[in-house]
Amino acid sequence: DAMVIQNPRYQVTQFGKPVTLSCSQTLNHNVMYWYQQKSSQAPKLLFHYYDKDFNNEADTPDNFQSRRPNTSFCFLDIRSPGLGDAAMYLCATSGRTGETDTQYFGPGTRLTVL
Amino acid sequence: GQNIDQPTEMTATEGAIVQINCTYQTSGFNGLFWYQQHAGEAPTFLSYNVLDGLEEKGRFSSFLSRSKGYSYLLLKELQMKDSASYLCAVMDSNYQLIWGAGTKLIIKP
Numbered sequence: 771d772a773m774v775i776q777n778p779r780y781q782v783t784q785f786g787k788p789v790t791l792s793c794s795q796t797l798n799h800n801v802m803y804w805y806q807q808k809s810s811q812a813p814k815l816l817f818h819y820y821d822k823d824f825n826n827e828a829d830t831p832d833n834f835q836s837r838r839p840n841t842s843f844c845f846l847d848i849r850s851p852g853l854g855d856a857a858m859y860l861c862a863t864s865g866r867t868g869e870t871d872t873q874y875f876g877p878g879t880r881l882t883v884l
Numbered sequence: 885g886q887n888i889d890q891p892t893e894m895t896a897t898e899g900a901i902v903q904i905n906c907t908y909q910t911s912g913f914n915g916l917f918w919y920q921q922h923a924g925e926a927p928t929f930l931s932y933n934v935l936d937g938l939e940e941k942g943r944f945s946s947f948l949s950r951s952k953g954y955s956y957l958l959l960k961e962l963q964m965k966d967s968a969s970y971l972c973a974v975m976d977s978n979y980q981l982i983w984g985a986g987t988k989l990i991i992k993p
Contacts, residue, residue, distance in 0.1 A: 810892075810985065810986070810988075811985055812888075812971065812983035812984055812985045812986065813927070813971075813983050814983075815980070815981070858924075858926075860926055860927070872917065872929050872932060873917075873929075873981065874929065875926035875927050875928070876926060877925065877926050878925065878926045880924070
């Protein structure tokens with residue numbers, strides 16, 4: 771089945787210790803998104819890629835970086851995690867940007883910062 | 885600013901019908917999505933409306949009125965597994981999804 775996969779499902783890191791979350795997709799979608807979601811809140815878009823074009827949201831902290839080495843994979847790097855970065859990180863994909871296309875989500879990675 | 889409003893929490897009884905409302909104010913409109921999110925899991929797509937009217941999909945239906953900036957999700961024959969948060973999201977003129985905070989639906993036997 772075509773799907774969006776995120777690894778790991780649960781990640782524990784220490785304050786200030788860099789961490790990388792990964793996302794892969796077999797849907798062959800052009801667009802990949804990273805969201806941060808805290809409890810009982812709406813998902814917050816951090817950035818997205820349309821193919822290799824990177825689009826950063828204006829209020830995404832510099833502490834968050836992303837890489838997309840190919841169509842299938844996308845990574846979220848948190849350079850110096852703080853306690854406020856503990857959240858669920860969601861990867862999503864869609865077929866095209868600039869058009870109304872449904873976003874499909876991976877299972878998410880729950881990040882705990884000690 | 886852009887805003888999506890939906891009730892924080894609703895309670896319903898197994899076997900009953902529940903309607904979850906969503907009102908929106910966005911810069912442009914390119915469609916409205918409903919997602920279901922179980923606790924600790926990712927959102928899963930339920931429905932998409934871009935024209936006024938009712939879209940039915942099994943036990944779930946979604947309605948849209950663009951002139952009123954209003955949508956609802958109707959869930960029939962409620963089952964315990966329907967206990968989840970239901971997120972309303974609108975795609976704006978820049979094709980960005982604007983998300984509501986979600987409605988937590990509690991189903992009681």
